[in-house]
Amino acid sequence: MLILNCPYCGVDAEETELAAGGEAHLKRFGPGSSDSDFHDYLFMRENPKGVHFERWRHANGCGKWFHAARCTQTLEVFGTYSAQVYEPPQEIRDAITAKRPGWTWRGFE
Amino acid sequence: MKHYSAFAVAREALRYHTGWERAWRSPEPKKRYDVIIVGAGGHGLATAYYLGKNYGIQNVAVIEKGWLGGGNTGRNTTIIRSNYLQDPSAAIYEKARSLYEDLSQDLNYNIMFSPRGVIMLAQTQHEIRGYQRTAHANALQGVKTEWIGPERVKELVPIINLEGPRYPVLGGLWQERGGTARHDAVAWGYARACSAMGMDIIQQCEVTGVRSDNGRVIGVDTTKGAIDCDKLGIVVAGHSGQLAEMAGFRLPLEAVALQALVSEPIKPCMDVVVMANTVHGYMSQSDKGEMVIGGGTDGFNNYTQRGSFHHIEETVRALVETFPMISRLKMLRQWGGIVDMTGDRSPILSKTPLQGCFINGGWGTGGFKAIPGSGWGMAQLMATGHSPLTEAFSLDRFKEGRFIDESVAAGVAH
Numbered sequence: 143m144l145i146l147n148c149p150y151c152g153v154d155a156e157e158t159e160l161a162a163g164g165e166a167h168l169k170r171f172g173p174g175s176s177d178s179d180f181h182d183y184l185f186m187r188e189n190p191k192g193v194h195f196e197r198w199r200h201a202n203g204c205g206k207w208f209h210a211a212r213c214t215q216t217l218e219v220f221g222t223y224s225a226q227v228y229e230p231p232q233e234i235r236d237a238i239t240a241k242r243p244g245w246t247w248r249g250f251e
Numbered sequence: 252m253k254h255y256s257a258f259a260v261a262r263e264a265l266r267y268h269t270g271w272e273r274a275w276r277s278p279e280p281k282k283r284y285d286v287i288i289v290g291a292g293g294h295g296l297a298t299a300y301y302l303g304k305n306y307g308i309q310n311v312a313v314i315e316k317g318w319l320g321g322g323n324t325g326r327n328t329t330i331i332r333s334n335y336l337q338d339p340s341a342a343i344y345e346k347a348r349s350l351y352e353d354l355s356q357d358l359n360y361n362i363m364f365s366p367r368g369v370i371m372l373a374q375t376q377h378e379i380r381g382y383q384r385t386a387h388a389n390a391l392q393g394v395k396t397e398w399i400g401p402e403r404v405k406e407l408v409p410i411i412n413l414e415g416p417r418y419p420v421l422g423g424l425w426q427e428r429g430g431t432a433r434h435d436a437v438a439w440g441y442a443r444a445c446s447a448m449g450m451d452i453i454q455q456c457e458v459t460g461v462r463s464d465n466g467r468v469i470g471v472d473t474t475k476g477a478i479d480c481d482k483l484g485i486v487v488a489g490h491s492g493q494l495a496e497m498a499g500f501r502l503p504l505e506a507v508a509l510q511a512l513v514s515e516p517i518k519p520c521m522d523v524v525v526m527a528n529t530v531h532g533y534m535s536q537s538d539k540g541e542m543v544i545g546g547g548t549d550g551f552n553n554y555t556q557r558g559s560f561h562h563i564e565e566t567v568r569a570l571v572e573t574f575p576m577i578s579r580l581k582m583l584r585q586w587g588g589i590v591d592m593t594g595d596r597s598p599i600l601s602k603t604p605l606q607g608c609f610i611n612g613g614w615g616t617g618g619f620k621a622i623p624g625s626g627w628g629m630a631q632l633m634a635t636g637h638s639p640l641t642e643a644f645s646l647d648r649f650k651e652g653r654f655i656d657e658s659v660a661a662g663v664a665h
Contacts, residue, residue, distance in 0.1 A: 143560060144551075158561050162550035181650045185503035185594045189492045191554045214506070214552045 149222050151204040163197035166209050167229055167248070191215050193238055193245045195230060198222075211238055252447035255359050274439060275446035280453050283479040284312045286633065287471060288486055289458050289494060291315035292324040293434075293619065294611055295486035296441035296452075297626020298633070300358075303448040305627070306634035311450040312480075313442075314473060316457040320438025323488050326556075326588035327619040328511050328533065328545040330524050332369040332429035334396045336385045337655050339643035340597060341392040346640060347624030351432060354623060360440030362432050363538070367523050369429030370404060372573075374418035374529040382424035396426045410520050415572045418529050431524060431535055437622055461498040467606040468498070482633055483608045489554065489589025491612035500604045502612070503649050504591040508558035509548045509616050512566075512585040514577070516540030521574075530569035534577075542577060544570060548590065548616060558587040590615050595648075597655035600629055600641035609633050610646065 144157040153159075164187075171183040188194065194214050199207045209227070211220040211234050220241065221234045230250060238245055245251065253259065253272055263270050286302060288295045291313045302308040313319075331351055333344035350357075351364050373379045382398060389396040400422050401413050413420045442452055453475065460472035461483065470479040485494045495502045516539050526533035534544050546566025549558050563585060571578045592615045593599060599613040611629045614621060628640030643655060 157559055177650060185649045186501055187503070187505050189502075189505045189552060191490075191493055191506075194552055196551065215554050217553070217555055 144217065144219070146198060146210050146219060147222050148200045148203060148206065149208050149224055150206040151200065153200070153203055155200055155203055159200060159202040161199045161201035163199055163207065166195040166197050188248055190247060193220070193242055193247050195247060197225070213242070252443065255361075274443040275452055277454065278451045280312060280314075280451065280456065280473070280475050280478050283470075284451070285310040285480065286482045286484065287311070287478060287480040288313045288484040289471070290322075290485070290487040291319035291438070291442065291452055291454065292322050292486065292488065293320065293438050293441065293622035294488075294614070294625050294629070295484070296320075296438055296445055297622050298484055298486060298611065298629040299445045299450055299626075300441045300448075301626050301630035302634060303445065303450060305630055308634060309448045309450060311445070312478065313445065313450065313452045314456050314458060314471070314478075315452070315454045318454050319442050319452060320435055323588040323590065323618060324438045324622075325435055326511065326586055327434055328535065328543050329431040329434045329619060330369065330429070330526075330533065330535065330545075331364070331366075331432060331620040332426050332524075333394050333620070334369070334371065334385060334389055334424055334426045334429070335394075335657060336388050337597075337657060338388075338392060339655050340657055341389065341394050343624045343628060343640050343644075344621055345392070345394045345624075346627060347621045348428065350623035350627065352428075354432075354437070354440070358440035358444045360436060360443055362436040362440050364430065364432040365538075366428045366430040367535075368407070369426045369524040369526065370399075370407060370423040372404070372420050372525065372527045372529070373422045373424070374415070374420060374527065376421075378529060379421055382422070385424055394426075395428060396424055399423055399425045407523050408521060408525055410574050410576050411525070412573060412575050415530070417572065420573075429524065431537075434619060437619075441626075458494065458497070461494070461605070461608070463499070463605055468608040481607060484611060484629065484633055485608065486611045486629070488612060488614065488618065489591050491591050491610065495603070495610065498603065498605045498608055502591075502599065502610070502646075503594055504599075504613055505552055506554055506589050506591050507548045507551065508553040508555065508587045509545075509590045510558040510562060510566075510585060510587045511543070511545040512563060512582050513537070513544065514542040514580040515583050517542070517580065520576070525573075527569060527573050530573060532566040532569040532573070534570055534574070541583065542580065548592070554589055556587045556589055590618075592616075593649075595654040595656050597657055598625070598644055599646055600625065600632060600638075600644040601646040602632070602636075603646065
């Protein structure tokens with residue numbers, strides 16, 4: 143079972159407490175943007191086999207949204223962090239590098 | 252290829268079964284093929300088969316990373332139906348269902364197609380309206396389905412509990428010629444027929460790169476060396492995204508785990524397939540007597556071929572309230588497959604930005620039932636550049652807003 147530590151209330155939340163919120167750090171394109179940007183924003187996801195960043199909500203707990211860094215190939219969790227950031231913080235990136243040297247994800251490394 | 256028949260069984264019985272030959276060859280790859288199909292699951296093998304049978308293209312290789320039929324073809328709940336709302340879906344799924352009717356004869360391989368009938372239960376007022384609408388749409392599409400009331404449901408499924416604790420059974424959408432088939436046999440039958448046409452099925456051979464020249468595909472790199480081709484078909488379900496990346500384009504797909512499970516075998520008690528989309532579970536009884544059970548997908552990206560336990564719990568809970576008599580059954584096996592989901596929950600059968608490269612994927616949770624129709628349409632697309640079956644499922648439909656929105660009609664159990 144997937145267990146994520148909620149960075150807000152500190153609880154190690156089991157999967158049944160959590161709601162998956164899809165890919166993290168999306169840049170939103172709306173009215174006025176090009177068709178191709180809008181298309182990519184709506185439909186194109188990274189879908190990596192390996193390191194992935196996601197949004198989760200501690201739905202049956204404190205109710206807060208947060209971010210998680212996870213491996214989709216092994217279900218290993220690298221860490222969770224605040225929802226109030228636009229990109230993964232350095233300590234999360236370092237934790238991933240320690241286990242997956244050379245990883246990249248949408249321009250981050 | 253030696254013909255399978257009652258006579259062949261008798262002949263072999265008389266000589267201690269020493270005359271059976273291997274169902275398909277396991278050759279080393281040649282330098283070059285006209286067409287390479289990546290992925291020897293049902294869809295890939297069916298594509299190769301109809302390329303040979305309908306278009307005479309027999310210089311074909313089907314390349315498989317593991318063993319043939321070892322992915323989602325061997326991991327589904329074997330349900331076959333075509334009661335879809337939208338015209339393009341009804342067309343391709345009904346083509347598939349009608350091909351399943353005499354596929355055993357066509358392939359000379361018993362795929363055990365059992366048109367036992369499929370009921371999709373309506374358990375809310377909304378579902379009643381939805382399924383009645385689907386029944387009307389199916390009448391216009393020439394797909395034979397029927398709206399039935401709760402008494403008829405009880406008649407067809409005596410073990411059902413109409414007055415469930417949460418959702419009573421209010422009726423259902425009944426497709427009499429839907430049913431099940433032996434999933435492995437579908438892959439094996441196509442593989443044997445492809446091999447008999449001289450096609451090479453190359454197992455234990457992983458594609459590591461797609462080679463192109465001037466925007467046109469020229470071959471693939473594999474763990475057994477480079478192989479040249481004129482046309483390439485990518486038919487790899489959960490790993491479509493990885494192959495597309497090698498070919499230099501992206502797909503609007505996300506891979507998630509879908510699970511199924513079977514119970515211990517019991518005496519025959521249910522001779523139709525029942526799907527309950529509101530409470531979230533579906534069930535049929537296999538010829539061995541096991542109850543074959545499927546549920547929903549996990550909500551997050553996953554490539555591990557194993558899913559979360561609480562989804563099994565939800566599925567079983569839903570089925571126990573619908574069929575109270577199964578509450579004491581032990582479950583024997585559980586497994587997961589990686590399904591590739593698109594935004595509108597409909598598949599992608601399409602040309603790609605790389606010339607000569609075609610994609611067949613995104614079947615999500617509903618691929619098995621479509622195998623013959625998908626292969627038929629994909630072969631037509633690859634051979635002639637156009638197929639009325641696959642036209643609506645092109646990659647550019649997302650950009651153009653032409654969604655084939657089946658998630659409303661089919662809910663979870665697509």
